[in-house]
Amino acid sequence: MFSLYASEWRRLLEGFDAAPRAALVRVAQSHNEILAQHFYRVMLKDEAAAGMLSHEQVHTRLMASMRQWILQVLGAQPEDDLEALVAHQIKIGEVHARIDVPVHVVLRGARSLKEGLRAVLQQEAVGGQYQVMQLASTVIDHAMELMSQAMSCRATATRRTRGLPPVHHDAKLGHCA
Numbered sequence: 001m002f003s004l005y006a007s008e009w010r011r012l013l014e015g016f017d018a019a020p021r022a023a024l025v026r027v028a029q030s031h032n033e034i035l036a037q038h039f040y041r042v043m044l045k046d047e048a049a050a051g052m053l054s055h056e057q058v059h060t061r062l063m064a065s066m067r068q069w070i071l072q073v074l075g076a077q078p079e080d081d082l083e084a085l086v087a088h089q090i091k092i093g094e095v096h097a098r099i100d101v102p103v104h105v106v107l108r109g110a111r112s113l114k115e116g117l118r119a120v121l122q123q124e125a126v127g128g129q130y131q132v133m134q135l136a137s138t139v140i141d142h143a144m145e146l147m148s149q150a151m152s153c154r155a156t157a158t159r160r161t162r163g164l165p166p167v168h169h170d171a172k173l174g175h176c177a
């Protein structure tokens with residue numbers, strides 16, 4: 001079911017040379033904690049997001065999940081099991097939909113991660129920064145597309161219960177009931 005999105009992910013990765021892919025893996029490994037902290041700091045300053053994140057347990061769990069996500073998504077390689085990675089993004093989208101995190105707030109979070117990464121690349125004077133940043137933005141956007149599909153499926157279900165017609169969904173994903 002997820003194979004089209006997995007092949008799209010592979011195609012996107014193969015559009016970049018091995019050098020930026022390797023550089024991004026290294027940065028994800030060495031800076032996942034700093035990036036997750038940056039994400040969290042920005043979100044806590046955000047009025048819409050802060051209320052959902054203030055609980056200590058959420059903080060601990062989300063920090064761990066975010067670090068793992070950075071490693072998996074920024075570290076993904078064409079030969080990896082990208083179907084599993086796609087399925088995981090859908091699941092994460094469902095988690096956010098269940099707890100009612102609005103899509104635009106999640107996207108704001110993604111933007112803060114990109115900003116944080118750009119700062120790390122500059123500070124560490126990583127070679128080929130432009131390519132590394134392009135690659136990171138491409139894979140983050142792809143993951144966001146997947147997560148937001150799961151979130152808009154939830155919106156579709158809500159429209160249905162209110163007797164409203166559905167909005168169009170990407171039939172390739174095909175998981176909206």
Ligand code: HEM
Nearest residue numbers: 049052058061062065066069092095099101105106109110
């Ligand atoms: C780039 C954007 C984001 C990414 C990549 C992301 C990633 C994740 C991941 C991987 C999980 C764990 C899902 C699981 O249980 O398997 C999670 C859970 C969660 N996320 Fe996000 N998230 C993002 C944005 C946000 C934002 C903006 C908020 C709130 C303002 C938020 C709030 C939460 C909460 C409350 C949980 C559940 C934590 C728990 O109690 O376990 N996330 N997120």
